[in-house]
Amino acid sequence: MIVLQGTPLCNLNCTYCDLSPASRKLSHRMPIPMIGKLFSQIKQLELLADEVSIVWHSGEPLSLPPEYYDEAINLVLALNNDDAGTPARITFDFQTNATLIDHKWCEFFQRHRDHLRLGVSCDGPRELHDPLRVNWSGRGSHTQAVRGMDLLAEHGIKFNAIAVVTAETLAQPQEFFDFFLDRADDLTDFHFNILANHADGGPTIGYSRNDTRKYSEFYRTMLSLAQSAKGRNLPVRNFSQTLGRIRAATAPQPAEFLRAGTAPLRQLNCDARGEITTFYAGLSAEFLADHYGDGKGLSLGNIEEQTLAKMLGGHKLERMMDDFGKSHRHCAQTCDYHAMCPGGFELTQLVENGAFASGETTECVIHVKTLTDAVASFVSAQLRQPA
Ligand code: SF4
Numbered sequence: 096m097i098v099l100q101g102t103p104l105c106n107l108n109c110t111y112c113d114l115s116p117a118s119r120k121l122s123h124r125m126p127i128p129m130i131g132k133l134f135s136q137i138k139q140l141e142l143l144a145d146e147v148s149i150v151w152h153s154g155e156p157l158s159l160p161p162e163y164y165d166e167a168i169n170l171v172l173a174l175n176n177d178d179a180g181t182p183a184r185i186t187f188d189f190q191t192n193a194t195l196i197d198h199k200w201c202e203f204f205q206r207h208r209d210h211l212r213l214g215v216s217c218d219g220p221r222e223l224h225d226p227l228r229v230n231w232s233g234r235g236s237h238t239q240a241v242r243g244m245d246l247l248a249e250h251g252i253k254f255n256a257i258a259v260v261t262a263e264t265l266a267q268p269q270e271f272f273d274f275f276l277d278r279a280d281d282l283t284d285f286h287f288n289i290l291a292n293h294a295d296g297g298p299t300i301g302y303s304r305n306d307t308r309k310y311s312e313f314y315r316t317m318l319s320l321a322q323s324a325k326g327r328n329l330p331v332r333n334f335s336q337t338l339g340r341i342r343a344a345t346a347p348q349p350a351e352f353l354r355a356g357t358a359p360l361r362q363l364n365c366d367a368r369g370e371i372t373t374f375y376a377g378l379s380a381e382f383l384a385d386h387y388g389d390g391k392g393l394s395l396g397n398i399e400e401q402t403l404a405k406m407l408g409g410h411k412l413e414r415m416m417d418d419f420g421k422s423h424r425h426c427a428q429t430c431d432y433h434a435m436c437p438g439g440f441e442l443t444q445l446v447e448n449g450a451f452a453s454g455e456t457t458e459c460v461i462h463v464k465t466l467t468d469a470v471a472s473f474v475s476a477q478l479r480q481p482a
Contacts, residue, residue, distance in 0.1 A: 096148045097137070098364040098376050101125050101163065105155040107192050107236055110227045111259060111290055113379065114153060124159055125367040129398060131170050133365050136403040138174065142360060143183040148212075150188040153366065153377050157195040161203035168207060190214040190257070192228070193243030194236050201250040212283075213254040215244060219274040223264055248281040255283045255332075261290045262301065265309050268316040272324075279329040286332040287317075289462055302461060310461050314469035322477075336437070337470045344434035354423050356438030359416055360407075369399040371406060374419065375439060383442065387411055418451045425452035436463050 105112070105119040112119065137143055149171060151164070168187055175182045187207065193215045204211060217240045218224040225235025247254055256275055258264075264271050264287075275285050289310070290301050302310070321331050343350045355361070362376045370380040372393050380394035387393070393415060395406035406412065422441040426433045440456055440463075447456045 096150060096362045096376055097133070098150045098152050098362065099125060099130065099167075100153040100364070100366040101151050101156050101159050101167075102367055103154040104158040105192075106158060106194060106230065107155065108229055108231050108233075109192075110229065113377070115381070118381075119154065121367075122158075123367055124163065125365070125369075127163075127166050127170060129365070129369055130167050131174060133371075133398050133403070134171050134174050136398075137363070138180060140404060140407075141180065143175075143180075145183060146186070147183040148186050148188050150190065150376070152188075152190045153364075153379070155192055155195065156189050157191050157200060161199060164203065165206075168210075172210075186210055186212055188212045188214065190216065191243075192216050192236065192240060193247075194239035196243035196246050198246070201246055201252060204247070204252045205250060208252070213247070213252065214257055215240070215247075215254045216257050216259075217241075217244065218258045218261075219264065219271040220267075223261070223267065223271060226263070227259070227261065244278065244281065248278075253281060253283050256285045258285070258287045259290050260287045260313070265313045268313055269320065272317060272320040272329075276320075276324050276327055276329050279324075279327045282329065284330040284332050291458060302457070304457055304460050307460060307465050311465050311469055314466055315473060318469065318473045333466065334470055337435075337466055338474065340435040340437065341467065341471055341474075349434045353426060353433055353436045353438040357419060357441060359412065359419075365398060369397040370394045371396060371398055371403070373412075374415070374441070383445070386445075387414065418445075421450075421452040425454055429454045430459075432459075432464050432467055435467050 102122065102124045103114060103118045104122045105114070108116060108119065156164075164187075171185065171187075175185055187210055189211070191213070204213060216228075217237075218228055221235065221237040224237045224240065228236045228240070230236055244254070256278070258271070258275070260271075275282065317331065318334060321329065321334060340350075340352055343352070357374045359373050362373060364372045364376065364378055366380065370391070372378040372380055372395065374393065378393060380392045382392050384390050384392045389411070395409065395412055419441050422444055423438075426436065430436065436459075440458055441451060443456045443458050444453045445451055447458075448454070
């Protein structure tokens with residue numbers, strides 16, 4: 096996965112956004128030649144997988160005009176299909192708040208339908224969506240997001256929906272699920288994200304281990320709703336992925352999700368100014384800025400200042416890999432869920448526990464263990480029922 100920040104600019108000011116409000120007001124854009132430079136170097140270094148997803152994310156991608164992406168896509172496809180090496184199968188993904196979708200955008204999505212996927216962020220019914228997904232005047236964006244989704248439906252453009260779950264969502268699982276079920280025919284699938292930070296966007300997470308029962312109840316209710324809606328077919332990715340990991344963990348050669356999920360270069364991010372990070376999709380160079388002593392967080396360097404080859408051969412990446420390795424080894428030795436864990440909590444361990452090799456965090460409890468238990472017990476109960 097290559098995550099490109101076309102621009103940090105966003106027309107919304109969602110209270111839980113990972114990007115700072117100041118950066119979301121910046122209107123600079125990634126120069127098209129930078130995309131060519133990055134893609135060419137990835138290809139020259141033979142780092143392209145057979146299938147590659149190029150994702151525009153971090154900022155509202157539709158803040159830039161469709162022509163920008165026409166040019167970027169055509170450039171990447173031309174470089175991919177040049178004579179050097181085997182071309183990858185490339186999909187271009189857009190993650191949008193849907194509020195800027197108009198007929199021109201729908202024509203763009205249709206123009207690229209053979210290699211484009213669309214993800215829409217919407218938190219469900221108005222009463223759940225509007226308090227947190229607000230514009231710069233503090234007004235909710237539900238009306239605009241629904242209008243965008245309706246336009247996509249009118250044009251026959253399917254999309255996946257991503258919704259953030261807050262404490263308020265836990266109290267309304269039926270309304271939350273039904274909102275997306277009503278749109279099932281327009282969706283490819285559905286995914287919910289448990290809100291990791293405070294509703295005010297602060298660094299402290301918005302739940303504690305004492306909330307385990309509430310989340311367990313929410314997961315079980317959602318599983319029941321998904322099952323009873325089988326006829327409408329709303330695939331919930333959280334559950335299908337968790338079940339897949341549970342099954343894989345019992346195979347003779349268990350998959351290494353924990354290590355594979357954050358393996359270096361599995362995800363490569365380039366922000367609009369050219370800073371390169373890896374490990375997590377969308378990881379900002381601002382996060383933990385001082386941890387490696389250069390004020391640039393987990394950035395490997397800037398593609399405008401040095402080559403990717405130089406960044407990958409640098410001492411900083413080696414140190415980061417060593418740190419992530421410590422986390423993985425500690426997890427494998429201490430956590431009963433490590434074979435089913437999707438990974439991605441290494442930096443949370445550092446922030447919450449003070450060290451990479453430190454094991455369980457609150458996110459582990461709510462996101463991994465409680466969810467895994469809920470899915471496993473739900474499936475076990477189904478299997479025990481007479482056919
Ligand atoms: S401690 Fe957390 S990150 Fe480590 S394997 Fe367990 S659930 Fe995953």
